[in-house]
Amino acid sequence: MHLATLRTNAGNRAVAVIENQYVDLQAADPTLANDMAGLLAELPQNLKKIEDAAERASAAGEFVTGELLAPITRPGKVICIGLNYRDHAVESNAPIPDEPICFSKFSSSVIGPEETIELPAACKTVDYEAELVVVIGRGGRNISREDAFAHVAGYTVGNDVSARDWQIGRPGGQWLLGKTPDTFAPIGPYVVTADKIENPSDLAISLRLNGETMQDSSTKELIFGVDEIIAHISQLFSLEPGDIIFTGTPPGVGMARKPPVFLKDGDVTEVEIEGLGVLKNSVKQL
Incomplete structure (x- = not known):
């Protein structure tokens, strides 16, 4: 799965990348983290959950647009x-x-x-x-x-x-x-x-x-x-x-x-x- 951080009108969002389009993962499933560090902490145990959320949003055409940032904008280390x-x-x-x-x-x-x-x-x-x-x-x-x-x-x-x-x-x-x-x-x-x-x-x-x-x-x-x-x-x-x-x-x-x-x-x-x-x-x- 391809994950990225996107600067949107709603702020920076953790997104899934599907055929060069972006799915806001927290919008697709409110139980998921909206930042990359939080999302990464849920891997691999929640990978299937993240994939399912991305697939549902993609099938419904629920894509977001914005500027692609560094996937982890401010790493701790x-x-x-x-x-x-x-x-x-x-x-x-x-x-x-x-x-x-x-x-x-x-x-x-x-x-x-x-x-x-x-x-x-x-x-x-x-x-x-x-x-x-x-x-x-x-x-x-x-x-x-x-x-x-x-x-x-x-x-x-x-x-x-x-x-x-x-x-x-x-x-x-x-x-x-x-x-x-x-x-x-x-x-x-x-x-x-x-x-x-x-x-x-x-x-x-x-x-x-x-x-x-x-x-x-x-x-x-x-x-x-x-x-x-x-x-x-x-x-x-x-x-x-x-x-x-x-x-x-x-x-x-x-x-x-x-x-x-x-x-x-x-x-x-x-x-x-x-x-x-x-x-x-x-x-x-x-």
């Missing part, structure tokens, strides 16, 4: 994993990590499809990174690897935009500052529920910059799978419904190219992941 593709570690001349390399972005960096990535004047070398994003449904702490997928509501497409001059060009390496400027975490267009993705470690992933393919790989190259990541990080802090995890990027990033390729005013990025859709964003220099 935006967790990111670095150097998690074998082929990307090779291109970065970095050793294969023994455990997940973790950092974070602020929720204020999240934007949705068709929104604009804004390049701050203070950032001179801004890169793109296509990423599979895990969306947490059921919360928990000290989650076992065997139980990890029971905590996944679904998946979406992400772009871990990165200011390399801040991330690695500043004293000590300022990963947080390089990763979390406003608009540097596009996600969307939808959350595809976990039942529709048979194996998140077997999906084609690519990024196009102005129509040219820059990254083209598969999540088969992930060093640490979704279950390993969840088990690792939940040893230290609780995961909550609506938290998102960027799982790393494949090779082809601009920093590793010769000559390097960095984002500039007027660029358009398109991240595509098999079964999850295309996330498209334009770029503007501030």
Whole structure:
């Protein structure tokens, strides 16, 4: 099932996406949550209920219109994993990590499809990174690897935009500052529920910059799978419904190219992941 957040005249609504049309799920069934985090917390136990509500409204032609936003507009946590593709570690001349390399972005960096990535004047070398994003449904702490997928509501497409001059060009390496400027975490267009993705470690992933393919790989190259990541990080802090995890990027990033390729005013990025859709964003220099 495809779920999204839509800005409507009645406010932001959690919707089901059916043949490119939108069903307001709470309007279809008042017992359902009207926000995405609340809806995700009801998965997977209420998935059939949500599907039935969407099908009834669709059959009756009860669709709504509005602006498609990031599926989770303000996640409680935006967790990111670095150097998690074998082929990307090779291109970065970095050793294969023994455990997940973790950092974070602020929720204020999240934007949705068709929104604009804004390049701050203070950032001179801004890169793109296509990423599979895990969306947490059921919360928990000290989650076992065997139980990890029971905590996944679904998946979406992400772009871990990165200011390399801040991330690695500043004293000590300022990963947080390089990763979390406003608009540097596009996600969307939808959350595809976990039942529709048979194996998140077997999906084609690519990024196009102005129509040219820059990254083209598969999540088969992930060093640490979704279950390993969840088990690792939940040893230290609780995961909550609506938290998102960027799982790393494949090779082809601009920093590793010769000559390097960095984002500039007027660029358009398109991240595509098999079964999850295309996330498209334009770029503007501030």
